[in-house]
Amino acid sequence: MEGKLELPEGVVLKVEDLVVKFYTYSGVVHAVSKVSFYVKEGETVALVGETGCGKSVTTRALTRLIESPGRIEEGRVLFRRRNGEVVDLLKVDFETLRQIRGNEIAYIFQDPTSALDPLYTIGFHIHETIEAHVGKIPKKETLRRGIELLRQVLIPSPEVRVKNYPHEMSGGMRQRSVIAISLSNNPRLLIADEPTTNLDVTVQAQILDLLEKLQEQYKMGMILITHNLGIVAEVADRVYVMYAGKIVEEGKTEQIFYNPQHPYTKLLLRAVPDPTKKIEKLESIPGVIPSLINPPPGCRFTDRCPYAMDKCRREEPPLIEVEPGHKATCWLLVKRG
Amino acid sequence: MGLGTFIARRILTFIPTLIGVLLITYLIAYAIPTDPVRAWVGEKLMNPQTLEQIKAKYKFNAPWYEQFAFLVQQLLTGQLEDPIRHRNVFDEISNRFGVTVEVAIVGFLFLVAIGIPLGLLAAIYKDTPIDFAVRIMALVGSSLPSFVLYYFLILLLFTQFRTTYLAGIPEPSLTCRLSIASWPESIPVLGHIGAALGKVPMFAGIMCGEFDVVGETFKRLYLPGLALGLLNGGFIARIVRNSLLDALSAEFITYAKARGLRKLSVWKHALKNAMVPVVTVLGLNFGGLLSGAIIAETVFNIPGIGRYMYEAILRLNFPVIIACTFLVALVYVTINLVVDILYAIIDPRIRY
Numbered sequence: 001m002e003g004k005l006e007l008p009e010g011v012v013l014k015v016e017d018l019v020v021k022f023y024t025y026s027g028v029v030h031a032v033s034k035v036s037f038y039v040k041e042g043e044t045v046a047l048v049g050e051t052g053c054g055k056s057v058t059t060r061a062l063t064r065l066i067e068s069p070g071r072i073e074e075g076r077v078l079f080r081r082r083n084g085e086v087v088d089l090l091k092v093d094f095e096t097l098r099q100i101r102g103n104e105i106a107y108i109f110q111d112p113t114s115a116l117d118p119l120y121t122i123g124f125h126i127h128e129t130i131e132a133h134v135g136k137i138p139k140k141e142t143l144r145r146g147i148e149l150l151r152q153v154l155i156p157s158p159e160v161r162v163k164n165y166p167h168e169m170s171g172g173m174r175q176r177s178v179i180a181i182s183l184s185n186n187p188r189l190l191i192a193d194e195p196t197t198n199l200d201v202t203v204q205a206q207i208l209d210l211l212e213k214l215q216e217q218y219k220m221g222m223i224l225i226t227h228n229l230g231i232v233a234e235v236a237d238r239v240y241v242m243y244a245g246k247i248v249e250e251g252k253t254e255q256i257f258y259n260p261q262h263p264y265t266k267l268l269l270r271a272v273p274d275p276t277k278k279i280e281k282l283e284s285i286p287g288v289i290p291s292l293i294n295p296p297p298g299c300r301f302t303d304r305c306p307y308a309m310d311k312c313r314r315e316e317p318p319l320i321e322v323e324p325g326h327k328a329t330c331w332l333l334v335k336r337g
Numbered sequence: 338m339g340l341g342t343f344i345a346r347r348i349l350t351f352i353p354t355l356i357g358v359l360l361i362t363y364l365i366a367y368a369i370p371t372d373p374v375r376a377w378v379g380e381k382l383m384n385p386q387t388l389e390q391i392k393a394k395y396k397f398n399a400p401w402y403e404q405f406a407f408l409v410q411q412l413l414t415g416q417l418e419d420p421i422r423h424r425n426v427f428d429e430i431s432n433r434f435g436v437t438v439e440v441a442i443v444g445f446l447f448l449v450a451i452g453i454p455l456g457l458l459a460a461i462y463k464d465t466p467i468d469f470a471v472r473i474m475a476l477v478g479s480s481l482p483s484f485v486l487y488y489f490l491i492l493l494l495f496t497q498f499r500t501t502y503l504a505g506i507p508e509p510s511l512t513c514r515l516s517i518a519s520w521p522e523s524i525p526v527l528g529h530i531g532a533a534l535g536k537v538p539m540f541a542g543i544m545c546g547e548f549d550v551v552g553e554t555f556k557r558l559y560l561p562g563l564a565l566g567l568l569n570g571g572f573i574a575r576i577v578r579n580s581l582l583d584a585l586s587a588e589f590i591t592y593a594k595a596r597g598l599r600k601l602s603v604w605k606h607a608l609k610n611a612m613v614p615v616v617t618v619l620g621l622n623f624g625g626l627l628s629g630a631i632i633a634e635t636v637f638n639i640p641g642i643g644r645y646m647y648e649a650i651l652r653l654n655f656p657v658i659i660a661c662t663f664l665v666a667l668v669y670v671t672i673n674l675v676v677d678i679l680y681a682i683i684d685p686r687i688r689y
Contacts, residue, residue, distance in 0.1 A: 063595065100597070107596075128598060
């Protein structure tokens with residue numbers, strides 16, 4: 001590889017101008033268009049946005065998990081490995097990538113029911129996840145580790161549960177099992193795709209606590225995908241708001257919540273019901289995400305934006321820094337500046 | 338519930354199934370408005386006295402349920418007689434079924450050897466000429482009249498190249514057969530099982546150490562086996578292809594990759610998940626082969642169960658029809674049981 005790749009101190013992952021397209025029969029879907037973000041060690045970064053805005057595709061592209069007809073077209077994904085070496089995950093050879101997957105970068109998949117192989121026990125899932133990275137290891141050892149992991153994610157009687165098949169567990173327990181499997185190798189970066197959607201609120205809080213504790217312990221960075229803004233406010237350090245395959249606003253959590261700049265972020269925050277007030281009607285954002293096949297040239301939110309101007313339709317707005325670390329892409333901000 | 342209880346319970350459900358199959362077959366045969374006794378006796382021996390005798394013997398003058406009860410009773414006590422050959426039906430069936438088992442085994446081996454690799458190839462090279470060729474093969478296999486393929490293979494591999502022969506079935510030596518036939522007397526339970534297995538010439542050869550019988554059997558039967566394998570192999574390949582592609586596109590495969598599993602482990606997950614539908618179809622196919630491939634037996638001159646059944650139907654030979662139907666039903670329920678057990682071994686969600 002030409003030139004040594006570098007990352008700023010303390011940054012574990014830096015994504016630059018990631019482009020993912022899906023070549024379907026009905027046309028080319030521009031699922032992820034020039035997305036850039038970074039994650040620091042021990043930091044939690046939230047990726048928020050509506051269903052279908054490209055959050056999951058973005059994170060899966062990081063370790064090249066995009067299957068045909070999808071293709072990663074452009075971009076760089078710089079990752080600092082455990083040994084300090086910085087690599088571009090989109091360029092490394094397959095064996096290096098495999099060694100990073102599940103070991104240094106781990107995923108918690110959204111739907112635990114389909115993520116687990118129905119023909120194998122939870123213990124076996126943990127066993128093979130460890131074995132893939134440390135080489136042959138007796139089942140007894142991984143079983144002990146498995147029980148410990150299941151106990152960590154608050155599964156009752158883990159000695160029994162480790163021998164269970166996925167169908168013998170409830171949805172919530174499966175979700176926690178997936179979390180346990182993902183944590184098998186103490187990853188440096190955890191990509192959690194809706195990790196707590198199937199859990200009730202008390203367990204949810206406990207799991208988030210656990211993840212936070214692990215982050216401190218192992219300096220683990222975390223990308224949290226969610227549309228639960230309550231969780232974002234609680235655990236995220238920084239937030240990226242995605243809309244139709246693009247990041248429209250980014251900033252520290254307080255900046256996003258107290259001083260949202262992009263109209264989409266504003267509407268998104270308004271859609272969260274306030275439990276202290278009586279609600280007449282739930283707020284929603286009218287309209288739907290535009291088709292990502294031949295998306296409009298300008299701002300992709302134009303059709304649903306209450307402040308849309310002519311210019312929005314024609315030209316893509318630039319990324320404007322409104323305060324340190326807080327950026328948004330909107331023509332309204334340009335006019336003001 | 339343990340495996341033992343499961344099997345015992347399933348075997349109990351065999352009883353109503355078998356009775357049902359027998360009853361329906363009998364009623365259909367009975368409803369045919371002809372005189373079976375005339376068909377049995379033939380023109381030469383036909384005189385009113387003999388006809389009456391036979392009618393009385395098989396209770397043709399009694400109501401249908403008595404007739405049926407008589408046939409079933411004879412069947413279960415093993416006394417059922419073939420009214421045309423004047424032989425015990427079971428003697429004839431056991432000799433012929435042994436041959437059918439051999440054809441089924443050889444055919445099944447070809448089926449697996451052709452269907453599974455082709456299916457895997459079609460899945461790996463999805464939407465390429467290989468995949469397309471397998472699709473064509475499945476289509477041709479299920480729409481081509483089977484005898485066309487059979488005669489083509491005979492023309493090529495027998496008439497042209499003389500790689501096989503089309504008469505007789507290789508058997509072990511007489512001493513071997515006699516010794517196996519005497520086993521039930523000397524060994525209690527296993528002796529009976531051994532003797533039953535010994536009805537298949539190939540097995541008898543193995544049991545006596547006359548292994549050349551196995552080689553000869555393959556030489557004699559590889560042509561029908563190949564033909565049956567080619568005919569159904571395309572279909573099996575399609576099933577393998579589709580279920581493997583289904584498994585490969587499952588989310589747990591992506592998750593397996595995301596966990597950094599080696600390629601081999603990822604494939605293990607996909608293949609095991611793809612196996613359930615394949616086992617079902619293979620089981621049904623084996624059952625079909627065991628029930629006798631009538632056309633193949635006729636074309637390749639094999640004295641198997643299929644042809645026996647066919648002749649019995651032509652001559653309204655009720656006792657033989659009932660006995661053969663019973664055998665086929667028994668084969669199917671047994672194979673279903675085996676398939677179910679295999680399922681339970683593969684898939685923990687199916688626990689009896």
